[in-house]
Amino acid sequence: MCLDIIPGEPQIRILNSDKSFTYNYVFSPDVGQEEFYNVAIKRLIDNIFQGYNVTILAYGQTGSGKTYSMGTNYTGIEEKGIIPRVTEDIFETIKSKEDWNFKVVVSFMELYQEQLYDLLSDKQRNQSIVDIREDGKSIKVTGLTEKEVTNAQETLECLNQGSIGRITGATAMNAHSSRSHAIFTICIRQQKKDDPNTATVAKFHLVDLAGSERSKKTQATGERFKEGININKGLLALGNVISQLGDGASGSYIGYRDSKLTRLLQESLGGNSMTLMVACISPADYNLDETLSTLRYADRARKIKNKPVVNQDQKTAEINRLNKLIQELRLALMNQELGITCPKEHEELEEKCSTLQQKLRDMTEKLNSNLAEIVIMHERAEMAEQAREKIRSAMASVLDEFEQVLQNFNISHEIDDEKRKKLKIIYTKMLEIQNDEKKASEELLNYEISIDSKNSVTFTKEDAECVHTGELNNIEDSLDYFDKKEEEHTLRQAERNNEVQNINKELALKESLVSELIKNITQQTADSHRDVAEMEKEIERLHVEREEHLQAVHARNITSKLAETRRKKVQELEKKIAELTRKCQEQNRVIKAKEKQDQRIKTLSNEIRSLKEIRVKLIRQMRNDANNFTKWKQSREKEINKLKTQDRKRAFEMVRLKMQHNKQEIVFKRKMEEAFAVNKRLKGALEIQKKATERQEKKANGKDEIKTWVAQELEVLMATIDADLSLEKLMQDRATLSYQLEQLKQSSNPNEEECATLVKFIELRNTQIADLQKEIVESDQETRAKTRWNMIHSVADAKVVCQTAFHLIAQERKQQCYKFNELKVSIHIYTSYILHIWTSC
Numbered sequence: 001m002c003l004d005i006i007p008g009e010p011q012i013r014i015l016n017s018d019k020s021f022t023y024n025y026v027f028s029p030d031v032g033q034e035e036f037y038n039v040a041i042k043r044l045i046d047n048i049f050q051g052y053n054v055t056i057l058a059y060g061q062t063g064s065g066k067t068y069s070m071g072t073n074y075t076g077i078e079e080k081g082i083i084p085r086v087t088e089d090i091f092e093t094i095k096s097k098e099d100w101n102f103k104v105v106v107s108f109m110e111l112y113q114e115q116l117y118d119l120l121s122d123k124q125r126n127q128s129i130v131d132i133r134e135d136g137k138s139i140k141v142t143g144l145t146e147k148e149v150t151n152a153q154e155t156l157e158c159l160n161q162g163s164i165g166r167i168t169g170a171t172a173m174n175a176h177s178s179r180s181h182a183i184f185t186i187c188i189r190q191q192k193k194d195d196p197n198t199a200t201v202a203k204f205h206l207v208d209l210a211g212s213e214r215s216k217k218t219q220a221t222g223e224r225f226k227e228g229i230n231i232n233k234g235l236l237a238l239g240n241v242i243s244q245l246g247d248g249a250s251g252s253y254i255g256y257r258d259s260k261l262t263r264l265l266q267e268s269l270g271g272n273s274m275t276l277m278v279a280c281i282s283p284a285d286y287n288l289d290e291t292l293s294t295l296r297y298a299d300r301a302r303k304i305k306n307k308p309v310v311n312q313d314q315k316t317a318e319i320n321r322l323n324k325l326i327q328e329l330r331l332a333l334m335n336q337e338l339g340i341t342c343p344k345e346h347e348e349l350e351e352k353c354s355t356l357q358q359k360l361r362d363m364t365e366k367l368n369s370n371l372a373e374i375v376i377m378h379e380r381a382e383m384a385e386q387a388r389e390k391i392r393s394a395m396a397s398v399l400d401e402f403e404q405v406l407q408n409f410n411i412s413h414e415i416d417d418e419k420r421k422k423l424k425i426i427y428t429k430m431l432e433i434q435n436d437e438k439k440a441s442e443e444l445l446n447y448e449i450s451i452d453s454k455n456s457v458t459f460t461k462e463d464a465e466c467v468h469t470g471e472l473n474n475i476e477d478s479l480d481y482f483d484k485k486e487e488e489h490t491l492r493q494a495e496r497n498n499e500v501q502n503i504n505k506e507l508a509l510k511e512s513l514v515s516e517l518i519k520n521i522t523q524q525t526a527d528s529h530r531d532v533a534e535m536e537k538e539i540e541r542l543h544v545e546r547e548e549h550l551q552a553v554h555a556r557n558i559t560s561k562l563a564e565t566r567r568k569k570v571q572e573l574e575k576k577i578a579e580l581t582r583k584c585q586e587q588n589r590v591i592k593a594k595e596k597q598d599q600r601i602k603t604l605s606n607e608i609r610s611l612k613e614i615r616v617k618l619i620r621q622m623r624n625d626a627n628n629f630t631k632w633k634q635s636r637e638k639e640i641n642k643l644k645t646q647d648r649k650r651a652f653e654m655v656r657l658k659m660q661h662n663k664q665e666i667v668f669k670r671k672m673e674e675a676f677a678v679n680k681r682l683k684g685a686l687e688i689q690k691k692a693t694e695r696q697e698k699k700a701n702g703k704d705e706i707k708t709w710v711a712q713e714l715e716v717l718m719a720t721i722d723a724d725l726s727l728e729k730l731m732q733d734r735a736t737l738s739y740q741l742e743q744l745k746q747s748s749n750p751n752e753e754e755c756a757t758l759v760k761f762i763e764l765r766n767t768q769i770a771d772l773q774k775e776i777v778e779s780d781q782e783t784r785a786k787t788r789w790n791m792i793h794s795v796a797d798a799k800v801v802c803q804t805a806f807h808l809i810a811q812e813r814k815q816q817c818y819k820f821n822e823l824k825v826s827i828h829i830y831t832s833y834i835l836h837i838w839t840s841c
């Protein structure tokens with residue numbers, strides 16, 4: 001035994017020496033596959049499902065147990081290694097994530113004598129050679145078979161199929177020695193069923209390397225010897241890459257291209273993957289050299305710092321990239337103090353719009369008050385008309401009576417008591433009519449005065465509801481509601497007014513028609529009746545006369561001459577009778593037509609009556625509506641005044657909050673600017689340092705180069721310290737903002753605008769924190785601290801370094817003193833200024 005494991009520590013000590021190595025885990029030979037898997041491997045499964053690439057790499061001398069540990073040759077009989085267990089766990093997890101969609105594909109390739117073979121290809125072995133391509137971002141193997149699998153069984157069948165085709169051979173060290181490097185890859189594409197933005201594609205590489213070997217020990221000859229040389233060549237290149245990466249010489253050349261193995265593992269070593277190396281060693285002292293070599297390998301590999309990132313689906317990644325870009329642009333915008341201002345035309349339009357709104361409001365108000373006056377006028381007209389009709393009918397009856405009395409006077413020419421009494425009654429009636437007319441006029445005059453007192457009585461329950469339906473706390477909403485109501489009311493009144501006017505027009509037409517008809521009818525009917533009666537009388541008389549003449553004609557004693565005369569007379573009379581009968585018939589027709597007109601007048605009068613009723617109804621509605629609206633308006637105005645008072649208070653509070661907010665924003669901006677400056681400084685320093693390192697690598701270090709190098713190192717160091725401080729401040733800030741946001745969200749009425757502002761601030765800080773962290777990681781002070789002094793090759797170099805460092809520190813101190821004094825003066829000036837303001841207040 002050449003090794004000793006320190007109990008409870010992941011440490012291996014080389015016996016009989018003071019050499020020891022510390023790793024993440026160390027397992028003794030008695031630890032079984034299950035324990036090894038559960039402790040070191042199982043946790044990596046989670047990373048795959050978070051979208052990270054994962055690589056497990058088995059390295060070690062031949063026969064040390066790489067294939068056994070990886071489980072590459074698993075057939076279902078022997079104890080399960082890593083691959084079968086990983087496969088089972090992956091599909092277990094998939095089963096449990098029901099709200100996600102998955103696509104799993106596997107590939108299996110073998111690198112044998114610098115030739116890459118597709119182990120899952122259906123083709124002949126010599127036709128299944130595939131090639132490596134680089135697409136600028138990542139390594140791709142073109143033409144490699146990718147089989148979709150849906151469960152562990154199918155996956156292990158693929159593993160088994162590939163393993164059978166893998167080259168093995170017997171050596172003195174291992175009866176089934178793998179003569180090639182094998183890479184089994186499980187690629188998992190996942191996406192949450194209801195969110196396409198969660199799509200990720202992660203690769204799980206399981207690498208079983210061929211073992212390093214010494215031909216002396218393996219006793220390989222012929223083909224095995226040739227294989228051994230190629231294996232060692234590949235492993236040597238891998239060792240170099242691990243050394244270069246482990247040395248922390250970031251930015252320096254890494255020999256990935258020296259072999260296909262290193263090209264294939266480029267992503268897993270120093271790239272975008274979480275990589276675990278399983279270093280298999282033999283505890284036998286016989287293998288000490290190989291064991292030490294493997295331990296050193298693993299020790300260097302442990303120092304490699306990969307940069308794993310979640311492998312988002314291309315579309316998702318693009319969305320996220322754009323979101324990040326938006327954040328960065330926002331940040332840049334703030335930094336450049338470019339506030340987003342409204343275009344001028346927009347402002348002009350807004351002004352125009354508000355002027356028009358005001359105009360509309362004024363016009364509605366005016367129209368409304370006009371309509372109110374119109375209502376009053378309508379009512380007055382209605383009252384006047386009613387009074388006029390009353391007087392007209394009273395006058396008509398008085399006139400009738402008067403006519404009667406007058407006729408009686410004409411007959412008797414004497415004034416007896418009864419007639420005098422009648423005349424007195426008519427006189428009284430006429431006085432009454434006069435009084436009525438006076439009263440109506442007075443009523444009309446007083447009508448306007450009584451309107452206000454009437455208004456207060458007509459406020460109904462409905463209106464009360466109307467006032468309270470719009471319980472709006474916001475003054476603008478209230479005013480809008482008020483305007484809307486006023487507009488509605490005005491439109492309604494205007495519509496009714498139109499209706500009244502139309503009715504008036506119709507009434508005027510109908511009334512004039514009726515009066516025209518009445519005028520004609522009364523005159524014509526009287527005349528026609530008289531004419532008909534007279535004509536009938538005349539016809540009767542003529543008939544009698546004709547009869548007389550006829551009798552005379554037939555008398556015996558009449559002379560023929562007389563008879564002839566009488567016959568002529570009879571003929572004349574008959575003519576007259578015929579003429580009068582025709583006229584009489586005509587008059588009767590006229591009378592019938594008049595009767596029809598009578599009917600028409602009756603219908604028109606009915607129509608006039610119902611139109612008047614409608615008009616009265618409309619006017620009443622107008623009046624009620626106007627009263628209710630006036631009442632509503634008064635109460636609304638009261639409310640609005642109340643709201644205005646509240647609004648003034650709110651506005652005052654807003655100004656106060658805005659001032660507070662502005663103050664916060666200034667502080668925030670200052671901090672952002674500080675962080676920007678720090679970040680810029682660090683970036684600049686790193687850039688200069690990078691260029692200088694490149695230059696220094698090309699030529700030998702002179703005194704001046706060392707001086708410049710020291711200055712740059714110090715600059716980077718100080719910039720990193722500043723960045724660390726800024727980062728801390730930003731993180732504190734973010735915590736405070738997050739706390740404020742939480743408090744705000746928990747409050748009963750969270751202000752959404754304020755929430756959004758806080759979220760924006762938090763996001764901006766996130767971006768800045770990420771930006772700073774990136775630069776700090778890049779400056780990598782931990783590694784730099786260890787490798788810094790590699791630049792010094794002699795005591796002379798060390799002296800230059802010390803001198804430069806002292807000089808720079810002294811310079812820095814001097815500047816600090818200057819700044820400190822300047823600050824002291826500024827503080828003094830500000831304090832006296834504040835005191836001055838304080839005392840003058």
Ligand SMILES: Nc1ncnc2c1ncn2[C@@H]1O[C@H](COP(=O)(O)OP(=O)(O)OP(=O)(O)O)[C@@H](O)[C@H]1O
Nearest residue numbers: 061062063064065066067068069174177178210211
């Ligand atoms: N921990 C272990 N427990 C039991 N047997 C083991 C263990 N490790 C290795 N073996 C056995 O040792 C032999 C060699 O192991 P394996 O083939 O895995 O070595 P290897 O490192 O892959 O060698 P090579 O590099 O030559 O391919 C196998 O028969 C294997 O079953």
